[in-house]
Amino acid sequence: MTSTKNAQKPAGRSIRSFTARRSQWAGVLLTSAGLIALPEILKLDGKPHADWQQFLGRLHPLAVHVPIGLLVLLPVLEIAGARKPALREAAELVLGLACVACLGSMVLGYLLAFGSGETGPILSRHLWGGIALSIGLMVCFLVRPAWSKGASTLYPAILCGALFALIWTAHQGGSITHGESYLTAYMPPRMRAFFGLSPANTGRTNTGSFYAKRIQPILDANCLACHGPSKSQGGLRLDSYEELIQGGKDGPVIVSRDFTHSLLLQRITLPVDNARVMPAEGRPLLKAEEIAALRAWVEAGASPQAETVAVVADSKQPEEAPLQPVGDYSAFTSELAVMRASQGPKLLAVSGKPSDGLILNTADAPDGFDDAALARFGKFAPYIVEVDLARTAVTDKSFETLSAFPNLRVVHLEGTQVSGTGVEKLGHLSQLSYINLSETKLSPAALASLRSLKTLKHLYIFDTPAERVSNPASSR
Amino acid sequence: MKQHPLCTDCEHDGNVMDLPIPAKLKQEWAAIETRRNFLGRTGKVMGWAALASLLGEGGLSGNANAADSSARGPAAKQDLVLPHFAPKARRAIYLFMSGGPAQMDLLDYKPNLAALYDKDIPDFVRGNQQLTGMTTGQARFPIAPSHWEFKRYGQTGTWVSDLLPYTGKMVDDLTIIKSTNTDAINHEPAIMLMNTGNMNAGKPCLGAWLSYGLGSMNDNLPTFMVLQTKLNWKENNQPVSSRLWSSGFLSSQYAGVGLRSGGDPVLYLSDPGGVSREVRRKMLDAVEEINRQTMAEVGDPETNARIAQYEMAYRMQSSVPELVDLSKEPQSTWDLYGPDAKEPGTFAYNCLLARRMAERGVRFTQIYKRGWDMHDNVAGMMPMLCGETDRGCYALVTDLKRRGMLEDTLVIWGGEFGRTVYSQGGLTKENYGRDHHPRCFTTWMAGAGVRPGITYGETDDYSYNVVKDPVHVRDFNASILHCLGIDHNKFTFKSQGLDQKLTGPVPANIVPGILA
Numbered sequence: 003m004t005s006t007k008n009a010q011k012p013a014g015r016s017i018r019s020f021t022a023r024r025s026q027w028a029g030v031l032l033t034s035a036g037l038i039a040l041p042e043i044l045k046l047d048g049k050p051h052a053d054w055q056q057f058l059g060r061l062h063p064l065a066v067h068v069p070i071g072l073l074v075l076l077p078v079l080e081i082a083g084a085r086k087p088a089l090r091e092a093a094e095l096v097l098g099l100a101c102v103a104c105l106g107s108m109v110l111g112y113l114l115a116f117g118s119g120e121t122g123p124i125l126s127r128h129l130w131g132g133i134a135l136s137i138g139l140m141v142c143f144l145v146r147p148a149w150s151k152g153a154s155t156l157y158p159a160i161l162c163g164a165l166f167a168l169i170w171t172a173h174q175g176g177s178i179t180h181g182e183s184y185l186t187a188y189m190p191p192r193m194r195a196f197f198g199l200s201p202a203n204t205g206r207t208n209t210g211s212f213y214a215k216r217i218q219p220i221l222d223a224n225c226l227a228c229h230g231p232s233k234s235q236g237g238l239r240l241d242s243y244e245e246l247i248q249g250g251k252d253g254p255v256i257v258s259r260d261f262t263h264s265l266l267l268q269r270i271t272l273p274v275d276n277a278r279v280m281p282a283e284g285r286p287l288l289k290a291e292e293i294a295a296l297r298a299w300v301e302a303g304a305s306p307q308a309e310t311v312a313v314v315a316d317s318k319q320p321e322e323a324p325l326q327p328v329g330d331y332s333a334f335t336s337e338l339a340v341m342r343a344s345q346g347p348k349l350l351a352v353s354g355k356p357s358d359g360l361i362l363n364t365a366d367a368p369d370g371f372d373d374a375a376l377a378r379f380g381k382f383a384p385y386i387v388e389v390d391l392a393r394t395a396v397t398d399k400s401f402e403t404l405s406a407f408p409n410l411r412v413v414h415l416e417g418t419q420v421s422g423t424g425v426e427k428l429g430h431l432s433q434l435s436y437i438n439l440s441e442t443k444l445s446p447a448a449l450a451s452l453r454s455l456k457t458l459k460h461l462y463i464f465d466t467p468a469e470r471v472s473n474p475a476s477s478r
Numbered sequence: 479m480k481q482h483p484l485c486t487d488c489e490h491d492g493n494v495m496d497l498p499i500p501a502k503l504k505q506e507w508a509a510i511e512t513r514r515n516f517l518g519r520t521g522k523v524m525g526w527a528a529l530a531s532l533l534g535e536g537g538l539s540g541n542a543n544a545a546d547s548s549a550r551g552p553a554a555k556q557d558l559v560l561p562h563f564a565p566k567a568r569r570a571i572y573l574f575m576s577g578g579p580a581q582m583d584l585l586d587y588k589p590n591l592a593a594l595y596d597k598d599i600p601d602f603v604r605g606n607q608q609l610t611g612m613t614t615g616q617a618r619f620p621i622a623p624s625h626w627e628f629k630r631y632g633q634t635g636t637w638v639s640d641l642l643p644y645t646g647k648m649v650d651d652l653t654i655i656k657s658t659n660t661d662a663i664n665h666e667p668a669i670m671l672m673n674t675g676n677m678n679a680g681k682p683c684l685g686a687w688l689s690y691g692l693g694s695m696n697d698n699l700p701t702f703m704v705l706q707t708k709l710n711w712k713e714n715n716q717p718v719s720s721r722l723w724s725s726g727f728l729s730s731q732y733a734g735v736g737l738r739s740g741g742d743p744v745l746y747l748s749d750p751g752g753v754s755r756e757v758r759r760k761m762l763d764a765v766e767e768i769n770r771q772t773m774a775e776v777g778d779p780e781t782n783a784r785i786a787q788y789e790m791a792y793r794m795q796s797s798v799p800e801l802v803d804l805s806k807e808p809q810s811t812w813d814l815y816g817p818d819a820k821e822p823g824t825f826a827y828n829c830l831l832a833r834r835m836a837e838r839g840v841r842f843t844q845i846y847k848r849g850w851d852m853h854d855n856v857a858g859m860m861p862m863l864c865g866e867t868d869r870g871c872y873a874l875v876t877d878l879k880r881r882g883m884l885e886d887t888l889v890i891w892g893g894e895f896g897r898t899v900y901s902q903g904g905l906t907k908e909n910y911g912r913d914h915h916p917r918c919f920t921t922w923m924a925g926a927g928v929r930p931g932i933t934y935g936e937t938d939d940y941s942y943n944v945v946k947d948p949v950h951v952r953d954f955n956a957s958i959l960h961c962l963g964i965d966h967n968k969f970t971f972k973s974q975g976l977d978q979k980l981t982g983p984v985p986a987n988i989v990p991g992i993l994a
Contacts, residue, residue, distance in 0.1 A: 462882030
């Protein structure tokens with residue numbers, strides 16, 4: 003009984019399995035044909051389509067890891083199965099799952115490309131790699147039974163081929179996401195030479211222009227992943243000057259000398275929670291100094307040749323000349339501290355940096371502060387950048403003392419008895435930019451000599467005899 | 479399930495010191511524990527005091543920073559570090575418009591609203607914005623266009639409401655920020671957030687931080703002063719409390735000192751009859767001696783703050799009368815500030831006082847003007863408020879400018895939030911009300927550190943949402959600190975185990991677009 007059954011069974015099975023195999027072959031052939039025809043039926047026309055397609059499509063980068071994991075597992079199971087036959091049985095299941103997962107990822111990937119309107123040579127390589135891999139896997143599934151019976155060696159060959167297709171396809175996918183040079187950017191020079199890559203990142207010529215030195219590196223670091231040779235979202239490429247100027251589907255992105263109408267600059271300066279901010283997809287925003295450089299370059303005419311562009315945070319106001327550093331006054335630290343702790347005139351630091359200098363402050367006890375008191379600060383003269391003598395008892399004699407303060411920038415003499423005689427003694431102070439003589443006895447004659455001070459930018463003569471005879475504008 | 483060792487209802491006592499935490503933090507806790515024990519054991523006070531003097535300042539105190547700075551006078555240590563960089567502004571004057579001025583009636587011009595009179599504000603504009611308890615019951619949210627015309631002023635052609643003719647004259651000097659926004663929708667949390675960077679009470683305000691960080695420029699006057707404008711009882715005055723100028727966890731000597739709007743500027747500042755200056759001095763010396771003993775015994779840094787405050791009060795006995803004596807002001811002052819300025823307590827008077835304080839080295843002056851909370855009768859109250867403040871603001875900025883002080887003084891104008899474009903209560907052609915609105919409000923700055931003659935940020939057509947360049951309260955405060963030479967991220971004070979700062983733990987950014 004038993005033996006007959008056993009004898010009959012394989013025969014019945016083989017007939018059934020033959021028909022099953024035929025339908026399997028037919029299914030695989032049909033699916034393959036469908037996959038190959040897909041790019042013809044649903045053309046990737048470079049235009050974005052429905053949102054739901056992108057929503058599902060964006061699961062593709064996640065879903066692809068399922069077939070990859072299964073396919074890496076598969077050869078391990080097959081090889082280990084030589085010693086442990088149970089693993090070979092598992093391998094069949096894994097292969098089947100890999101086929102299904104691969105087809106699923108294909109669908110999602112196609113939705114992503116179709117929905118977002120992405121195109122490009124890398125994308126089509128990735129697409130065809132994916133199609134080849136799916137077909138290869140399905141064929142593997144068909145020829146595996148013959149191999150497990152020992153009748154054919156087709157399976158290992160096709161599986162090897164499929165694995166190579168997997169690596170290649172995955173690499174193309176990675177290039178789309180991260181940019182083509184992602185893998186090789188930090189490759190050791192020797193290895194680069196081995197792979198025949200040029201030593202520099204790209205073949206771009208460094209002409210020494212501001213564009214080449216400052217602008218292109220910013221674009222390279224922040225934009226090329228989506229707006230480069232591999233992937234040009236919105237039809238925009240930013241890997242060369244010509245392409246930057248040419249712009250994308252929505253027109254030019256740079257309007258020379260017009261920061262506010264330059265689309266590129268608009269998009270990178272949106273707040274971080276704005277859906278249209280660039281770089282997109284949660285990539286880090288550009289740094290303030292990068293934006294400042296781009297802005298300054300655009301405002302200066304967006305020239306590819308200009309070698310220097312004044313990079314200022316705010317291009318409407320020219321950058322003030324940096325403050326002239328003064329010497330180090332640390333030797334006087336304890337003396338300064340004693341002054342600060344008590345009432346009376348004192349020297350306050352402009353900032354925590356000693357080279358920014360000191361301010362002579364007399365607000366505590368202005369009444370008793372006279373020319374002699376001022377002269378006592380002579381030893382700190384090189385470090386003092388600002389003297390506040392408002393409402394003190396100093397007179398015109400103070401100009402003599404002040405003329406020995408080489409780094410003086412600001413002089414406050416409001417509400418003093420000063421008439422301005424001898425103010426020309428300050429003429430040689432190269433840093434002096436501000437004098438306030440409001441509510442003093444400033445004479446019209448002295449005003450003329452004040453106006454001859456070359457470095458002076460801010461002069462205030464409010465409520466003085468000089469103001470009343472000259473024009474009412476108190477500042478020049 | 480295992481209970482957390484710090485949980486109070488633990489079955490067994492967990493020891494904090496066993497937790498995997500940094501050794502430095504453990505030391506700090508240990509130090510606090512020492513102080514607590516030490517205060518408990520009164521019998522051994524003298525021995526501990528001797529030890530304390532051996533260890534030096536901060537040896538036993540958990541809050542070494544506070545002990546240092548208050549013992550050595552304001553900012554003795556900080557002065558060596560701060561400002562972080564050479565500042566544009568050495569002082570600031572903050573005109574605080576408490577209650578929340580309606581931006582679309584003043585500076586945020588929305589000409590399109592006239593056509594939308596009594597139409598409901600679209601849902602997509604209002605979004606999921608929370609309502610206050612005052613309008614939740616309202617069936618409709620009808621748009622109330624501004625009752626006033628706008629004109630263009632200055633070379634910049636900035637649109638300004640007819641309510642603010644004087645402000646119009648100085649628009650070219652202003653940095654108008656239309657995109658200020660806040661998190662809070664009610665007065666107390668909003669005004670706390672604006673002033674202290676936190677909705678809850680207990681944090682130091684901007685002025686206290688500046689006072690602590692930058693120190694005094696004139697030992698005879700407080701570093702941080704607060705002027706309250708006399709109340710107008712026809713206005714809807716929200717309370718303004720001393721929490722707003724408190725020093726929080728900083729030593730109390732950095733808190734704002736208020737001048738009263740009527741009578742004696744500082745109560746009990748003048749010596750009583752029969753008490754001479756010498757007697758007062760002797761008394762203060764004796765009190766200080768007692769206080770120093772207490773300090774040695776208890777080690778509470780607030781004792782030092784108290785000593786410093788007594789001394790400040792003594793010096794203010796002569797400096798304050800000089801400060802508020804306006805008899806020497808030239809006629810040009812009265813021409814500029816107007817007749818109101820002669821009456822103590824008015825906004826114009828306070829503006830004049832603020833200029834005099836700035837001249838005398840007061841770091842930070844804050845003027846509070848209440849009454850902007852117009853839930854109804856906007857048409858009736860707005861002219862009152864603007865009439866009281868418009869000229870004072872203009873006079874202050876202009877006065878500082880002609881005296882050369884705008885080059886190192888920053889003036890700030892703003893309230894705690896804005897107001898809604900839709901009417902609260904009934905809307906008629908003649909009148910309407912406006913509810914609180916946190917999503918956008920208009921502020922301005924002028925002077926040192928900011929770019930004059932610009933308008934920064936944009937709101938949508940309904941003055942409801944910010945559509946460009948938002949400036950959160952944190953960014954606003956960070957930018958003010960920047961003008962005064964302070965990096966808001968580096969300016970911290972350790973309290974409750976955190977490096978606290980004015981801008982709080984949420985990332986804040988200075989606003990380069992408004993900075994000079």
